[in-house]
Amino acid sequence: MSRNYLGVDIGGTFIKLGIVDDAGNVSMRREVPIDRSGSKTVMETLMQGIDDLLADSGFGADAFEGIGVSAAGCINTTKGCVAENGGNVPNWSFTSVTGPLTERYGIGATIANDGNCVALAEAWIGAAQGIRDVICVVLGTGVGGGIISGGHLIEGSHGFGGEIGHFPTHADLLMTGEKKWGSHYETFASTGALVRRALTSGKDWLNGKEIFEAASSGDADALGILDGWTTEIAAGITGLVHIFDPAVVLIGGGVSAQEELLVKPVRAKVLETVTPDMAAELQVKAAALGNSAGMVGAVKYFIDRTGGGSAL
Numbered sequence: 001m002s003r004n005y006l007g008v009d010i011g012g013t014f015i016k017l018g019i020v021d022d023a024g025n026v027s028m029r030r031e032v033p034i035d036r037s038g039s040k041t042v043m044e045t046l047m048q049g050i051d052d053l054l055a056d057s058g059f060g061a062d063a064f065e066g067i068g069v070s071a072a073g074c075i076n077t078t079k080g081c082v083a084e085n086g087g088n089v090p091n092w093s094f095t096s097v098t099g100p101l102t103e104r105y106g107i108g109a110t111i112a113n114d115g116n117c118v119a120l121a122e123a124w125i126g127a128a129q130g131i132r133d134v135i136c137v138v139l140g141t142g143v144g145g146g147i148i149s150g151g152h153l154i155e156g157s158h159g160f161g162g163e164i165g166h167f168p169t170h171a172d173l174l175m176t177g178e179k180k181w182g183s184h185y186e187t188f189a190s191t192g193a194l195v196r197r198a199l200t201s202g203k204d205w206l207n208g209k210e211i212f213e214a215a216s217s218g219d220a221d222a223l224g225i226l227d228g229w230t231t232e233i234a235a236g237i238t239g240l241v242h243i244f245d246p247a248v249v250l251i252g253g254g255v256s257a258q259e260e261l262l263v264k265p266v267r268a269k270v271l272e273t274v275t276p277d278m279a280a281e282l283q284v285k286a287a288a289l290g291n292s293a294g295m296v297g298a299v300k301y302f303i304d305r306t307g308g309g310s311a312l
Contacts, residue, residue, distance in 0.1 A: 003065045005302060006050060009114065009294030010034075010042065010071040012088035012141075016291065017049050019057065020068070020299040022308065024125040026292050028057055036090050043100060050105070061105035066306060068110055068298035069097055070117035072144075077112055077159030088141065110302045114138075116153055116162050117297030118252050118287065119146025124300045126250075127288035133246045136287065137164065137237060139253035143186035149244055153301075165190070169236055188232040191255055197225045208255055215261050226261055233262075234269035241274050241282065252287035259286065 007020035011034075018029035032049040034042060054061060072087030080098030082089075101109040112120075119136035128134040132151040138144040143165035147154045155161045165186035168174055176182030187193060191208045198205045203221060205211045214222035237249055249270065251263055267284035274282065289296060 003308060004063065005065050005299045006053070006061075006067040007295030007299045008046065008050075008067065008069040008071075009117070009298060010046065010069065010089060011114070011294075012072060012090075015042075015046055015049055016295055017053050018292075018295050019053070019064075020295055022303065024121070024296050024300070026295060028053060029292070029295075034090065038091065041095075042089060042092055043095060043097070047101075047104060050101075061107055064107060065308065066108040066110070066302050067101050067105065068295075068300070068302035069101070069112070070114045070294035070298035070301075071097070071111055072114050074160050074163065075111055075113045077110070077155060080109070080111055083158075083160070108302070108306055110298075110305050112155075112159065112298060112301045113144070113146070113162065114294050115144030115164070116146035116155070117301060118144070118289075118293040119148055119162070119250075119297065120153055120300040120304075121289050121293040121297035122250055122252075122287050123148050125289070125296065126293065127285060128248045128250055131247050133244065134248050134250065135164075135237070135240050135244060135246045136250045136252055137189075137233070137240075138287075139189065139191055139233070139251065139255050141190060141192050143190050143236075145252075147240075147244055147246075149246075153304075164236070164240065167236070167239075169232070169239070185236045189229070189236055191253070193232070194225070194229045197229055198222075201225060212255075212258055212261055227265070230262060230265045231269060234266050234273065237266065237270050237284070238273045241270065241278055245278060247281065248283045248285070250285060250287040252293065256286040 002021040005020050009016040014031040018026045074083040074085040076083050081096045086092030097111045098109040122128045134148040136146045145164040146162045166184045168183040169185045170183040173183040263286050271279045
């Protein structure tokens with residue numbers, strides 16, 4: 001008989017919730033919008049969402065082994081809370097998460113960074129299933145990711161490990177930009193960076209979808225903008241490959257569906273620029289799990305952290 005868990009994925013706009021079993025299957029999935037007006041906290045929204053999910057399922061919280069939470073921002077996994085950097089989630093910094101959830105529902109809870117959860121999910125049941133050395137790069141408004149080495153998620157001493165969007169790739173800009181992040185990888189490799197490239201080129205494309213559509217129709221300017229952007233993405237991945245020597249690099253985020261215009265050129269550039277020994281068997285491909293990855297990875301993190309049972 002399978003064990004069931006409550007899976008949660010907290011982003012800047014929505015909280016995704018569902019029931020995830022011990023094989024990674026998701027059921028009763030739903031999304032709850034985050035109140036950005038300030039009248040309701042993220043934790044209040046989350047708990048209401050869990051209450052509604054439990055009511056709809058017909059089960060009490062004690063029917064579940066625990067709650068796995070994936071969340072944006074720097075997550076202190078040892079303390080079960082958000083650190084100072086709360087990402088793009090409103091009023092999220094320094095929020096205690098696992099303690100209040102355990103107190104309310106009487107079952108164990110864990111929380112981990114969303115990029116780390118995506119990596120865990122993909123290595124569990126996704127595009128890197130069964131592979132022990134994986135780098136996952138998640139492209140969105142920023143850049144997130146996770147690193148699995150020797151079958152173990154790299155978390156560091158506080159749970160902050162794997163923040164690949166914040167390693168500097170442009171030394172000349174090291175102390176520039178908001179929060180001195182002008183040199184950081186995500187400044188050049190995010191979808192936001194793609195749109196900025198278009199605007200500084202004098203184009204009025206307002207989002208990545210418009211740029212990809214123009215490129216698909218053969219627009220030379222759009223193709224040039226994408227070429228510069230994919231070079232930035234590939235440069236960061238090349239550095240990570242040389243440090244961690246993965247078997248697979250996964251590209252996640254909504255844009256990863258763009259095989260011809262994103263994944264394929266990034267793959268070619270990475271394989272061209274890494275050392276030949278590392279390029280020989282390296283795979284660079286799109287992640288597979290889409291919007292379910294955060295919830296699934298959050299539950300996998302809970303299982304790995306607690307041995308599968310409810311650790312209060």
